[in-house]
Amino acid sequence: VVGRVTRGAIFLLTDYGYGDEFAGVTRAVVLREAPGAPVVDLTHGVPPFDVRAGALALARSVPFLGPGIVVAVVDPGVASDRRAVAVRVGAGAHPVTPAPGADGGPRVLVGPDNGLLGWAIDALGGASAAVALPALPAGPGSFDGRDLFAPVAARLWLGAELADVGSPVDPDSLVRLAPPLLTTSPAGSVEVEVVWVDRFGNAQLAARPSDLERAGMGAEVDVGFGPATVRVRRVGAFAELDDTEVGLMADANGHVAMVCDRRSAATVLGVRPGDVVILRRVGSS
Amino acid sequence: VVGRVTRGAIFLLTDYGYGDEFAGVTRAVVLREAPGAPVVDLTHGVPPFDVRAGALALARSVPFLGPGIVVAVVDPGVASDRRAVAVRVGAGAHPVTPAPGADGGPRVLVGPDNGLLGWAIDALGGASAAVALPALPAGPGSFDGRDLFAPVAARLWLGAELADVGSPVDPDSLVRLAPPLLTTSPAGSVEVEVVWVDRFGNAQLAARPSDLERAGMGAEVDVGFGPATVRVRRVGAFAELDDTEVGLMADANGHVAMVCDRRSAATVLGVRPGDVVILRRVGSS
Amino acid sequence: VVGRVTRGAIFLLTDYGYGDEFAGVTRAVVLREAPGAPVVDLTHGVPPFDVRAGALALARSVPFLGPGIVVAVVDPGVASDRRAVAVRVGAGAHPVTPAPGADGGPRVLVGPDNGLLGWAIDALGGASAAVALPALPAGPGSFDGRDLFAPVAARLWLGAELADVGSPVDPDSLVRLAPPLLTTSPAGSVEVEVVWVDRFGNAQLAARPSDLERAGMGAEVDVGFGPATVRVRRVGAFAELDDTEVGLMADANGHVAMVCDRRSAATVLGVRPGDVVILRRVGSS
Numbered sequence: 001v002v003g004r005v006t007r008g009a010i011f012l013l014t015d016y017g018y019g020d021e022f023a024g025v026t027r028a029v030v031l032r033e034a035p036g037a038p039v040v041d042l043t044h045g046v047p048p049f050d051v052r053a054g055a056l057a058l059a060r061s062v063p064f065l066g067p068g069i070v071v072a073v074v075d076p077g078v079a080s081d082r083r084a085v086a087v088r089v090g091a092g093a094h095p096v097t098p099a100p101g102a103d104g105g106p107r108v109l110v111g112p113d114n115g116l117l118g119w120a121i122d123a124l125g126g127a128s129a130a131v132a133l134p135a136l137p138a139g140p141g142s143f144d145g146r147d148l149f150a151p152v153a154a155r156l157w158l159g160a161e162l163a164d165v166g167s168p169v170d171p172d173s174l175v176r177l178a179p180p181l182l183t184t185s186p187a188g189s190v191e192v193e194v195v196w197v198d199r200f201g202n203a204q205l206a207a208r209p210s211d212l213e214r215a216g217m218g219a220e221v222d223v224g225f226g227p228a229t230v231r232v233r234r235v236g237a238f239a240e241l242d243d244t245e246v247g248l249m250a251d252a253n254g255h256v257a258m259v260c261d262r263r264s265a266a267t268v269l270g271v272r273p274g275d276v277v278i279l280r281r282v283g284s285s
Numbered sequence: 286v287v288g289r290v291t292r293g294a295i296f297l298l299t300d301y302g303y304g305d306e307f308a309g310v311t312r313a314v315v316l317r318e319a320p321g322a323p324v325v326d327l328t329h330g331v332p333p334f335d336v337r338a339g340a341l342a343l344a345r346s347v348p349f350l351g352p353g354i355v356v357a358v359v360d361p362g363v364a365s366d367r368r369a370v371a372v373r374v375g376a377g378a379h380p381v382t383p384a385p386g387a388d389g390g391p392r393v394l395v396g397p398d399n400g401l402l403g404w405a406i407d408a409l410g411g412a413s414a415a416v417a418l419p420a421l422p423a424g425p426g427s428f429d430g431r432d433l434f435a436p437v438a439a440r441l442w443l444g445a446e447l448a449d450v451g452s453p454v455d456p457d458s459l460v461r462l463a464p465p466l467l468t469t470s471p472a473g474s475v476e477v478e479v480v481w482v483d484r485f486g487n488a489q490l491a492a493r494p495s496d497l498e499r500a501g502m503g504a505e506v507d508v509g510f511g512p513a514t515v516r517v518r519r520v521g522a523f524a525e526l527d528d529t530e531v532g533l534m535a536d537a538n539g540h541v542a543m544v545c546d547r548r549s550a551a552t553v554l555g556v557r558p559g560d561v562v563i564l565r566r567v568g569s570s
Numbered sequence: 571v572v573g574r575v576t577r578g579a580i581f582l583l584t585d586y587g588y589g590d591e592f593a594g595v596t597r598a599v600v601l602r603e604a605p606g607a608p609v610v611d612l613t614h615g616v617p618p619f620d621v622r623a624g625a626l627a628l629a630r631s632v633p634f635l636g637p638g639i640v641v642a643v644v645d646p647g648v649a650s651d652r653r654a655v656a657v658r659v660g661a662g663a664h665p666v667t668p669a670p671g672a673d674g675g676p677r678v679l680v681g682p683d684n685g686l687l688g689w690a691i692d693a694l695g696g697a698s699a700a701v702a703l704p705a706l707p708a709g710p711g712s713f714d715g716r717d718l719f720a721p722v723a724a725r726l727w728l729g730a731e732l733a734d735v736g737s738p739v740d741p742d743s744l745v746r747l748a749p750p751l752l753t754t755s756p757a758g759s760v761e762v763e764v765v766w767v768d769r770f771g772n773a774q775l776a777a778r779p780s781d782l783e784r785a786g787m788g789a790e791v792d793v794g795f796g797p798a799t800v801r802v803r804r805v806g807a808f809a810e811l812d813d814t815e816v817g818l819m820a821d822a823n824g825h826v827a828m829v830c831d832r833r834s835a836a837t838v839l840g841v842r843p844g845d846v847v848i849l850r851r852v853g854s855s
Binding site: 008009011013018038040041042043044045057058060061064065066198199200237238239252261262 | 300301302303304305306307308309310312313314316317318320321324333334361362363365366427428431432
Binding site: 015016017018019020021022023024025027028029031032033035036039048049076077078080081142143146147 | 578583613631807809831832
């Protein structure tokens with residue numbers, strides 16, 4: 001019980017979905033190897049193979065987690081030569097397992113070295129150490145989430161150090177994804193990527209409110225997407241919007257999002273993750 | 286461990302879905318604030334913004350729960366002036382945290398004051414006390430499930446009393462939804478709302494078997510929906526129905542449901558939640 | 571706490587889905603009856619009423635589980651005369667609750683006697699004992715997952731023996747599903763059922779690599795489905811395949827699967843579970 005409280009949880013984020021037993025078996029293996037570990041599903045609903053979407057979801061999540069170990073698997077390159085890694089974050093002198101009573105967020109992230117972990121590592125203060133996990137034996141019959149990542153996470157949760165589970169690699173050698181597009185022009189426009197459309201249709205942009213301030217934008221902004229431009233208000237709450245209105249709002253991750261009140265802004269505007277929109281200061285074009 | 290057993294669980298019901306990390310982060314925050322708390326997902330699959338569907342699912346669930354704290358979030362009015370509340374149910378003299386060994390269902394429900402909690406409160410014996418939670422600081426970056434409801438539930442689970450988390454309000458002032466339509470005519474007909482279509486296509490009605498008895502209905506009933514009428518048998522089990530037959534059956538919540546054997550009655554009949562059907566005693570029209 | 575570690579977990583697999591509260595209420599009842607039990611969702615995403623798909627998913631899962639009790643419910647015959655059973659697997663002399671420190675997989679499976687449990691029982695070493703659970707009281711208002719299977723699993727987890735929860739039945743009397751089609755001809759062809767299409771579109775066959783060896787197949791195989799035939803390579807990893815290529819690969823369950831690299835082989839080929847394909851040795855036809 002001391003362990004449960006002080007070791008924290010094992011957090012899972014994958015693209016395994018909910019229809020198959022992939023996520024369930026991964027959970028079960030964690031518990032088999034680390035009985036008593038609290039297992040927390042962050043989500044298994046990352047779109048299949050979408051490393052970028054998974055990396056964004058993970059980065060949005062980790063600032064709010066308690067202590068523990070994060071396992072993230074979105075891994076189109078499984079069984080290729082991509083590395084599998086465990087990465088320690090935060091102050092390098094800290095042991096993996098925090099001392100009793102210590103708090104703070106996750107100490108180690110485990111997953112494929114394909115960029116999935118990068119932005120979460122940044123959000124947790126950067127990588128202080130990393131190891132490459134030994135590859136599973138060649139040949140058929142393996143499933144990295146079940147056979148590699150879950151058991152490694154269990155060992156770390158039980159008190160293993162990074163050096164016990166792999167071979168040191170330079171944290172600077174970890175694969176990084178290209179950052180989302182965010183370009184500010186002096187003329188007062190911001191070209192910015194839609195990074196996420198959530199269940200409610202809110203379309204999160206790579207920009208933060210400070211990016212709009214720097215571009216001199218006021219209470220209204222012209223939003224261009226494809227050939228269309230819509231003038232929208234910046235609001236502080238969904239309820240400030242009329243029924244048929246799209247607005248810009250700072251969202252729960254500190255990003256700017258295009259939103260509607262009780263409707264899907266993404267459907268109204270026809271935007272998807274990866275689309276680029278241009279925000280223009282009113283009167284700047 | 287005493288706490289785990291005697292304090293019960295923290296139950297979550299939301300419209301956050303499974304594709305995003307909303308539910309996972311909410312779970313993680315509960316565990317961060319109340320390490321060791323068993324977190325039970327009732328469902329996160331309530332249709333987006335559908336307070337009525339969430340309120341019905343919650344009311345169907347709570348009679349079967351053990352002790353603990355319920356967090357329910359279907360909250361189209363987030364960041365408007367709707368209140369956030371915690372509501373104690375059952376005998377007013379009971380403390381929030383039951384004594385060791387005490388059983389019984391949940392003691393406190395936490396969520397937006399938009400009607401979501403009302404029918405569950407009724408099912409648990411009514412509200413004996415309520416508090417309004419302090420609003421989150423104005424401005425961007427908040428997410429009530431993560432930043433308000435989960436932390437409050439954790440504090441209550443750890444032993445806080447209602448007065449520690451908010452300001453008393455009159456339980457009678459809590460917002461109530463309009464009850465589902467259920468009108469019985471002396472001539473032997475029951476006009477009744479379809480309140481739920483489940484995954485299997487069973488269409489639950491707001492009526493209970495006793496409503497049909499009171500209207501004098503026998504072993505067969507004429508069911509009118511839109512311009513169509515179908516004569517159906519009342520059965521005690523799916524297997525009593527022929528392959529192409531719709532029946533009326535008392536379901537696991539004590540409601541009358543329109544059902545088929547191994548097929549979706551809702552698809553066969555073309556009905557959805559919110560539709561109204563008319564049940565008529567055979568020979569009454 | 572001794573109990574948590576030594577008694578293992580309670581594993582759930584159902585077709586209840588995630589939209590309704592069925593799975594959540596079942597989880598909650600387990601915890602209400604067995605506070606402290608770790609509850610592990612294997613999946614609730616089995617297609618509605620699809621006993622065969624559920625039986626396959628369960629059989630794929632159980633080899634990787636730690637100790638505990640498995641509850642599986644895909645039950646189109648609920649409230650008919652099908653039996654409900656609890657089945658002990660493995661060496662018959664073992665008590666349900668393993669001794670402290672004992673490991674190994676699940677000891678008991680609980681569910682409807684409709685074939686759902688059969689292949690999982692095989693995978694766990696066969697049934698050493700079985701009991702029929704008492705039927706719920708006749709009449710409306712019951713839900714076997716909530717009212718029968720979950721409470722029985724909780725009692726078993728707490729230490730009850732099989733004889734405490736039902737009446738002995740002959741394990742050989744348990745209902746068995748027809749095995750997936752797998753026919754090898756001496757001429758070098760294998761007629762085989764597609765048993766599963768996973769989230770990523772991999773199409774698992776009932777065959778294992780040894781079946782292909784026995785038919786004398788080499789590095790390439792002709793795959794016939796409907797009127798079409800495709801020549802495919804046997805590969806050891808997704809990444810060996812070209813962008814537009816289908817391959818045969820041994821999958822994580824030791825089966826042969828038709829796969830693509832980062833695309834859905836099932837969509838490319840137009841195959842679904844239950845379809846039959848014919849694998850032919852190159853030059854054999």
